[in-house]
Amino acid sequence: MKQTMKTKAFIEKFMEILFAVCSFSAVAAVGLIIVYMLGIGSPAIAQIGLFDFLFGTTWAPASSTNPQFGILPMILSSIYGTCGAILIGVPIGLLTAIFLANVASERVSSIMRPVIELLAGIPSVIYGLIGMVVIVPTVAKIFSEQTQFNGGATMLSAILVLSVMVLPTIISVSETALRAVPQDYEQASLALGATKAQTIFKVLVPAARSGITAGVVLGIGRAIGEAMAILLVSGNVVNMPGLFTSVRFLTTGIVSEMGYAEGLHRQALFAIGLVLFIFILGINVALYFFVKKGVGKNNGN
Numbered sequence: 001m002k003q004t005m006k007t008k009a010f011i012e013k014f015m016e017i018l019f020a021v022c023s024f025s026a027v028a029a030v031g032l033i034i035v036y037m038l039g040i041g042s043p044a045i046a047q048i049g050l051f052d053f054l055f056g057t058t059w060a061p062a063s064s065t066n067p068q069f070g071i072l073p074m075i076l077s078s079i080y081g082t083c084g085a086i087l088i089g090v091p092i093g094l095l096t097a098i099f100l101a102n103v104a105s106e107r108v109s110s111i112m113r114p115v116i117e118l119l120a121g122i123p124s125v126i127y128g129l130i131g132m133v134v135i136v137p138t139v140a141k142i143f144s145e146q147t148q149f150n151g152g153a154t155m156l157s158a159i160l161v162l163s164v165m166v167l168p169t170i171i172s173v174s175e176t177a178l179r180a181v182p183q184d185y186e187q188a189s190l191a192l193g194a195t196k197a198q199t200i201f202k203v204l205v206p207a208a209r210s211g212i213t214a215g216v217v218l219g220i221g222r223a224i225g226e227a228m229a230i231l232l233v234s235g236n237v238v239n240m241p242g243l244f245t246s247v248r249f250l251t252t253g254i255v256s257e258m259g260y261a262e263g264l265h266r267q268a269l270f271a272i273g274l275v276l277f278i279f280i281l282g283i284n285v286a287l288y289f290f291v292k293k294g295v296g297k298n299n300g301n
Helices: 002-048 050-055 072-103 106-121 124-142 155-165 167-180 183-191 196-207 209-225 228-233 250-257 264-300
Strands: none
Touching: 002 050, 002 264, 050 072, 050 264, 072 106, 072 155, 072 167, 072 196, 072 209, 072 250, 072 264, 106 167, 124 155, 124 228, 155 167, 155 209, 155 228, 167 209, 183 196, 196 209, 209 250, 209 264, 228 250, 250 264
């Protein structure tokens, strides 16, 4: 009996140590990424100048007379494209998640859920190819006057492709969060005379707020970090962003030039990666405090 107790205690201690090691490994990985990106990207920023790098509007790293490394057009293009995709994708994704979790029958949900999961498994380059063959010509046809010089490879095409790509993540995470809300919440709301729609939008969705926000954060991460699909539909030209303008995102700037870049040019591309990493980190931190503040208010009430 004592031997059995000792064995169980050893196993419990071993698993506790294993879990701690895994947790610290994840934190260490993030720390190493931060240190590496700072170490390889900050020298280029220091040489170019922080203001000229972040707020310069001309990207001409290969110029033999006056190379310039301004990435403001790429920064704004990434921000505008991500915001546009989220504005389209979040309402559609959230409403779809509500339908699957609280409205649709189990039979309908069992059919739709694998289809949505399949969307998540499609490689991004396939989205780009479909966008290049379907969306880009459609945009060029509908907005022929505005896109006569770029053939439909515009910010609008990139937004439409990204809005589809973020849907699986937002739907899956939001549906899981909605299903995790205790059924007592719904039953109590209905018992008080609320309609089904009122219960969903005033009780269930606020209760699942943190999970839904996590889905949105993951969607933002995928949108702002996407490269191959955007490369095929955005035109890949360094312009200030416009809905019908060919643009280049931060990610596509790295992908399209890393193969032949060298010297300061190569270091500048790593610096773009550092800026992109800081963006994603900042978005995650901001939304974390937003969710934490919301949860605190709900507990206070």
